[in-house]
Amino acid sequence: MCFYDQYIFACGDWKWGNFRQHCQKEYRQGETCGMKLVNGALGVDGKCKMCEKIDTKLRRKKAEEDRVARWKAEGGKYRASIEKSEAAIRALNYEIHTLETERRQRSSMVGSTR
Structure with a gap:
């Protein structure tokens, strides 16, 4: 359950953004656990x-x-x-x-x- 940014487009579609924070499950440096949680949602003016x-x-x-x-x-x-x-x-x-x-x-x- 690592944290990522989420980009939300004007059309309502979304995509994952940059990695932000490790969770407690992953102990290896530079690795992620595979589950993505939203750290913050950022609005994008354009369309997807x-x-x-x-x-x-x-x-x-x-x-x-x-x-x-x-x-x-x-x-x-x-x-x-x-x-x-x-x-x-x-x-x-x-x-x-x-x-x-x-x-x-x-x-x-x-x-x-x-």
């Missing part, structure tokens, strides 16, 4: 890496959708490009869904601050 990845993919998806809408409005001369962009949109939807599922699973784990 997972949320940043999701936001990036959502922006890419929006750009592709705008591009497809523009090409469709101009007529049917960009058919191959439209198909390629629609395939990219489907791939981005799958990646976004995977990341959101992973984020939900992480937030439901034991030790979550939500």
